[in-house]
Amino acid sequence: MGSSNGGKKEPGGISDRFVALRLDDDQIKNVLADRAATLAQVSEEDSEAVKPKQFVSFKIGAERFGVEVQYIEEVQPLRDLTIIPCTPEFVVGAVNIRGRITPVIDIKVFFDMPRSDVISQDKVIVLQVGEKHFGIIADNVEDVMNLATEEIGSQLATLSGSHEEFIQGVADPQIIILDIKKLANDRRMVVHENV
C-alpha cells in the first residue's frame, strides 16, 4: 500500500505520529497523500487494517502460530484435562477455566498436519471469539508482537489444501497467522453429532 513505514521492524502507531510532526512540509504532504490513498482504498474493508495489530505467537511442535490478541482471554497451564468421548480427534478434551468448561482443541490435528514427536503441550490459550469459548493447546507461548497487514505475507510454506482459508498469512519468522474468527465460525469446528 506504499505506506512509508511498510518495511520497518517495529511499526508503533504512536511513535509514527510523533515522527510525522517533525517532518518538513513536502514530507507531510506525501504522508497525507499516502494516507488519503490508503483511506480511500479500505473504505469497504475494516478501516483498521492499516494499523498494526497485536498478535501472540505460540509453538506447537516445530510450527509457530500467531493469533490476534483481541481474541485471547488468557493463557493457562494445561491441568486436569478431561477427555470428551465421541468427539473428533482434534478435540483434545475439556478443562475448567474458573468454573467455565472450556473445550480444548489441537489446531495441528484440525489442519491434518503431522504430529511432532516431542511435545510438552502444557499450555492452553483460552479464546473467546463471538459466542465460541474454547482453548488451543500449545507447547509454548512465545511472544507478543505488532504486525501491520503488509507484514503478513501470503506465501504458505507449511499448509496446503482446504485449510488455507483459515490462514491470514505467514509472518516472519515462519509464523502462521491464523484467521481465528473464520476458524471459530467454521462448521467443521462445531461438534454436532447424533447417535
Place this chain on the structure above:
Amino acid sequence: MSKTQDTMSQQLMATFRIEADEHLQNLNSLLLKVEKGPEPDELQTLIENMFREAHSLKGAARAVDATFMEVIAHGLENVFAAAKQDEIITTPALFDTLYESLDHISVSLETLGSAEEADNDPAELRARLDKAAKGDPSASQKKMPANASKKKPKSTTASGGSAKKVEETIRVSTRKLDGLMTHVEELLVSKIRNEQRLSELKEIKGFLGGWQKSWAKTRIACDRIRKHSDGDLEEIVSFLGENQQNLKFMWHLTNKLFQNYSRDTMRMSLVTEDLQSDIRGVRMFPVSIIFDGYRRMVRDLAREQGKQVDLVITGSDTELDKKVVEGIKDPLMHMLRNSVDHGIEKPDARIAKGKPPCGTIWLEASQRGNGIAIEVKDDGRGVDIARIKNTVLARGILSSQEIKAMNEDDLQQMIFRSGFSTSTTVSSLSGRGVGLDVVKTNIEELNGLVSVYKGEPGGTRFLIELPLTLSTSRVLLISCRGETYAIPTSMVERIVRVNKKDIFSVGTKETITVGGRSLSLARLGPLLELPRRITSESNDTLNVIIVGVAEKRVAIAVDSLEGENEIVIKSLGKMMARVRNVSGATVLGTGKVVIILNVADLVKSAKKNDGIEAKELELQSDNRLGRTKSVLVVDDSMTARILEKNILESAGYDVVLANDGVEALRALKSNDCDLIISDIDMPNMNGFDLTQKIKNHDNHRDTPVVLVTALDSPADRERGLDAGADVFMTKHGFDQKNFLATIEQLI
C-alpha cells in the same frame, strides 16, 4: 429519531408486548370458561374480569399508539360491558367473533411497528363487534344468563374487592435471573470445594493426632535415656520433649481450627443451599402458563374437524424450572394435536362404539419424587398395533422375526421412531412434518423420558417424566478406563455386580439376567469409543449399572463405582453443540471436569455397538483367572479406604471394607478374605491388636496381614511385625505399583 428515544420506545414496546400477551391469555381462558356455560354467579365474575382485561388492554394499546389494537380492544370492552348489563345474546358466531378479535390482536402484536401493521385495518371485525355490543341478535336465541344485579362499568377498579388479594410482584428479566443462577452455581461449587478442604483439614488433624500419640509413647524410653546418660543426650532428649509439647499444642490448634471451620462450613452450606433453592424457586413456573393456552388450541382443532373434545387439565399449579416449561411447550402441543387428530373419533363413530359423543383428553401434571410427570391421555381409538407392525415392516425398520420377539408395549414405543407416522390423513394443524420422534428428542434434551401406553378406557396414554430443574442433578460417578463419568441418578434403575460366568450370549449380544429379566450388556469403554488400554482385567465380577429410557433398559458394565454426588450441570459450550453420548459436564470439588453421559444416547449406542462388543469380549476372555481373590481393607479414614479400594478393584480384587479393628473381625466372620490390609491408628481396636487377634485365630492365622501407617517409625514397624504382620507399609510416598506387587506376592 435519536438513539435514546429509539431504545426507550423499544423498551416500551417490549413491555407492552409482555403485558398485552398476558391480557390476551387471560381473555382466552376466561372466554373458554364462559363458553362452557358456567353458573350465573360465576358467569358474572367472569364477564367482569373479561371487561377489566379488555379495558386494560385498550389502555396499554393507546399508550404505545397501537391504534387498531386499541380499537379492537375497545370493541371487546363494549361487548363485555353490554354483557354485564345483560343486553346481549350469545351465539356460537359471537364467540367466534370474540376469538377472532383476540387472534387479531395477537397477530397485530407480532407485526407491531412494521409496515404490515398499517395494512391491517380491522374495519369489518370492528363493525361486527359494534353490532354485537348493540345486542344485534344472530342465529341462535340462547341468552347469556347474566346477572340480575346490574353493575356499572365505571366501577372497574373498585370491583376488585371481592377478588383474591394478589401478592405484590415486580417484573424481572430472565437474563438477570439467569445471571443470579450462574452465580449461585459458582457458589455451590465453592461450597463443595470448601467441604473438600474440611476433609483435608480433618486428615491433617488425624495425622497430627497419630504423630502426637506415637511420640508420646517414646516418653518412657526418653526418661530412661535421661537417667543413664550424660549432657549431650540430655539436651537432645529435652529437645524432643519440647517438641512433643509443641506437637501437642499444634494438634490443639488444628483441632480448634477444624471445629470452627466445620461449624462455619456447615453454616455456609446451609445458607448456600437455601439460597440455591430460593433462586431455583424464582425460576419455577406453574405449568398453567402453557397448559392454559392448550384449551383454545384443542377447541379450535376439534371444531375444525367436526369433533367434540373436552380437555380436562389437572395439576396445572405444578411448578417446573422455566427452561423445562419452555422446553415442553411444543412437544405437549404436538401430542395434544395428535390426540385430537388421530385419537379422538368423530361423534358418530364414537356413538357407534358405545362411547359418549364428546371425547375427553386428560392433561395431568403431578410431582413424582425428584421430578414431575405429565400425562396426556385420551379415550379415543388407541394405538393400532397391527398398523404399527405393518409400518415397521414396510419401512424395513425391523424384520418380522424381530417383531415377533417384541411385546405390545415395546411395539408401541416404535411410534417414536424417526420417520414413523401411521396416520393416513394429515390435517392442517397436526402433521406439519413434525413427528413423534421430534417430541422424543425434545424431551430427551430436557433429561426427560417419554413413553406411550394403552390408556385405561381403551385410548392412548403418553407419559412424560421430567426432572424438576435442569441446573443441578444427582449423579452417580463411575470410572471407566481411567476417566470419571457422571450418570444422572434418576436414569439409573439399579446397580448390580455380575459374575462373568453368568453372562451368556444371544447371537453376538452379551446378555445377563437381572431380576428375572434378560438384558443386553454393553461395556462403557467401547460404547464411548475410548482408546483401549492394556488392563489386566482379571476380575471375575463386573460392576453393572442398569439404565433406562422409557421402557428400554440396558445393562452397562463400568470399571468401578465412585459414589453419588450433587452436581451443577454445565454446558460444554457452543463449540460442542451436540456430542454423542454426552449431555453436559460438571466441575467436581477438586476442580476437575467430569463428563455427564446421555443415557438415551447410550441406549441407542448399545444397540448399534453389538458387533464391536463381541470382538472386545474375545480379547478379554483370554485374561480370565480362577477365583477372584478378596481383600479386607481396614481404615478409619474414608479417603484411604476408597483409594485402596479403587486400586485393588481395578487390579481385579474383590474388596470388603471395615472402619476399625472391631468391624474388621466382624467382617471376617461373614467373608472369606485372602488378605487383610489395615491401618494402625484406629478407634475401638487398632491395627496391632487386630493383627494379633487375626494371627491367633485358628481360621485366619495364615491370612497375610499388611499394616499401613501414616508414619514410618521403626518402633511401630517392630511392634507390627511382632504382632504378626506380614508386611509393613507407609502411606507416605504411597506407590500404587509397589502396593499391588506386594499384594500379588502374598496371595
